[in-house]
Amino acid sequence: MNIMLLYGTETGNAEMLAEDIMSELEGDHEVECRNLSDFSPDEFDAGRLHMIICSSYGDGELPASAQPFAEALKTAAPDLKGIHFGIFGLGDREYEETFGFGSGTLAELLIAHGAVQVGERITHDASGSDMAEDVAFPWASQIVTLAEEKIGEVA
Amino acid sequence: MxxxxxxxxxxxxxxxxxxxxxxxxxxxxxxxxxxxxxxxxxxxxxxxxxxxxxxxxxxxxxxxxxxxxxxxxxxxxxxxxxxxxxxxxxxxxxxxxxxxSADRTLGIAGEDLQGVHRAGQLTRALYEHPDAAPLPELGSRVVIMGNGNVAIDILRLLAKTPEELAGSDLGAAPSDWLTRSGIEEIEIVGRSPASAAKFDPVMIKELVKLEGINIRVLGADRSDDPEAAKKLAALEAINGHGCGARRITFRFGLTPIELSGPDDHLKEARFLDGQGNTVILPCSAFITAIGFGxxxxxxxxxxxxxxxxxxxxxxxxxxxxxxxxxxxxxxxxxxxxxxxxxxxxxxxxxxxxxxxxxxxxxxxxxxxxxxxxxxxxxxxxxxxxxxxxxxxxxxxxxxxxxxxxxxxxxxxxxxx
The missing domain is CATH 3.40.50.720 (NAD(P)-binding Rossmann-like Domain)
Known part of the structure; x- marks a missing residue:
């Protein structure tokens, strides 16, 4: 499968997790990893799975590196029909009220423009006892399996 | 190379x-x-x-x-x-x-009295920094001077019940110190109006999870600036929260002018408000959290x-x-x-x-x-x-x- 791994980060934790997922997947798949700040909405590709790792920051806001992308998406309003994405959040249950809002905001935005979400959106809790990758690796492999059925072509 | x-x-x-x-x-x-x-x-x-x-x-x-x-x-x-x-x-x-890491000082009379503490010193002691001085006795009435995130951290830790510190890395001695503190009232005072306070709104919102306190917010101003409005909304949301025993009071727009008390021991803090009126807060401890040098x-x-x-x-x-x-x-x-x-x-x-x-x-x-x-x-x-x-x-x-x-x-x- 051809995977575009994107991350939205504020402190670098989502970037680190994206790099870990890339190492995990790149033996079996073709993976490119990029900061959302370096990705433009017109680069979405119907033949690829877009795997997004996104934190929340402050009061449930998008992390800094995802903000220009979200703005560009709102402004350009592209038709993302046929685009598949999976999304994984990083959050902190100390801030229960806004837990996972960053990844949620991004998912809603993509869906609103016609993209299809593959699998469930899971958010890792930084105040919990699990390591992010222990939650994210099984998620990633499940997303890939689901996407292989949907995208219907294995690279 | x-x-x-x-x-x-x-x-x-x-x-x-x-x-x-x-x-x-x-x-x-x-x-x-x-x-x-x-x-x-x-x-x-x-x-x-x-x-x-x-x-x-x-x-x-x-x-x-x-x-x-x-x-x-x-x-x-x-x-x-x-x-x-x-x-x-x-x-x-x-x-x-x-x-x-060095605490800034206010530069007012009485800052060297017993009972006046600095945020960096206090947090280093709480977090068990090897060069920290021992934790001081704070008494029952604490005033925190400052409105940054460090001031809110101190407020929250002093206000938490022992159960609310579960999962933290607060050490045995500081935990015991907090449990025995005997604090009844904490007043947190900002020199600026509420709209110009330096804390992040999320730090304020976090306080509603605390069960041992009741919160009142006095003298918050209004603002149309979006960033300021978030702070004011957070303060409004916590105003009146809780019916725990420890009273938390937020005050704004007060300029500290003097700390005083008999026999070198702090008894009260004196401020001027925006109208030039003197405001006196009786206190057993005064913690300055006004930045670092x-x-x-x-x-x-x-x-x-x-x-x-x-x-x-x-x-x-x-x-x-x-x-x-x-x-x-x-x-x-x-x-x-x-x-x-x-x-x-x-x-x-x-x-x-x-x-x-x-x-x-x-x-x-x-x-x-x-x-x-x-x-x-x-x-x-x-x-x-x-x-x-x-x-x-x-x-x-x-x-x-x-x-x-x-x-x-x-x-x-x-x-x-």
């Missing part, structure tokens, strides 16, 4: 800088030098004990040492063990990322004052600064990450421009550092702290420098 970079300070700014440098140029020889035997600076001793999620960046920093090959040189003080000039002689680039040791004012390009973090050829040490005490961990990433690009460009110069020896110029604490020594401390954590705590910090060194230097092998 492999240049050698010394980073003074292994807090978030220093670690992010090493991360960015080694990501772009994996062959660089990067050493993080810290006056403590343990790394991570503010993340270990400044981020609140009950904000473990914020401390999650440590996992990134571990990789800087474990995978990216940075060296840790702990228990070495620049200006005492090694001069800054000697360091510059030995390294192609020296970066000051020592932060700002440079520790003695590194001549920061001189270095920053003579900087070639302060904005870029270039102090002199081969000498740089980043984080709070460069900018002053404003901005969060992500701001310092961005600052460090910009400086990393600048340093690498400078190396490129000076490609003809011979390499410098780096840490090989300091054979004495064989007695310093390396990363493996720190990991022995880390492992011991985690495995000794009691129930409801994620870590039991070792508070004394001697105990840290005994553990760290046990079988230290000199790693080059």
């Amino acid at each position: 492999s240049r050698a970079v010394a980073i003074v300070g292994s807090g978030p700014s220093g670690c992010y800088l090493a991360q960015a440098l080694l990501k772009a140029a994996p062959d660089l020889r990067v050493d993080l030098i810290d006056r403590l035997p343990v790394p991570y600076g503010l993340v270990r001793y400044g981020v609140a004990a009950d904000h473990q999620g914020t401390k999650g960046v440590i996992r990134q920093f571990e990789r800087v040492f474990e995978r990216q090959g940075a060296g840790f040189v702990g228990n070495v003080t620049i200006g005492e063990d090694v001069s800054l000039d000697a360091l510059r002689e030995a390294y192609d680039a020296v970066v000051l990322a020592a932060g700002l 440079a520790e003695v040791g590194l001549p920061r004012d001189l270095l920053i004052g003579e900087a070639v390009d302060r904005e870029a973090g270039v102090l002199a050829p081969g000498l740089y600064a980043t984080g709070w040490f460069r900018r002053g005490p404003q901005g969060t961990i992500p701001d310092n990450r961005a600052d460090a990433q910009r400086l990393a690009s600048h340093i690498l460009a400078d190396f490129e421009g000076a490609a003809a110069l011979p390499e410098k020896p780096g840490r090989q110029a300091f054979p004495d550092w064989a007695g310093a604490v390396g990363y493996h020594g720190w990991k022995r401390i880390d492992v011991a702290e985690i495995s000794n954590a009691p129930e409801n705590r994620c870590r039991a910090k070792i508070a004394s420098r001697d105990a840290m060194l005994a553990l760290a230097l046990q079988k230290e092998e000199v790693s080059q």
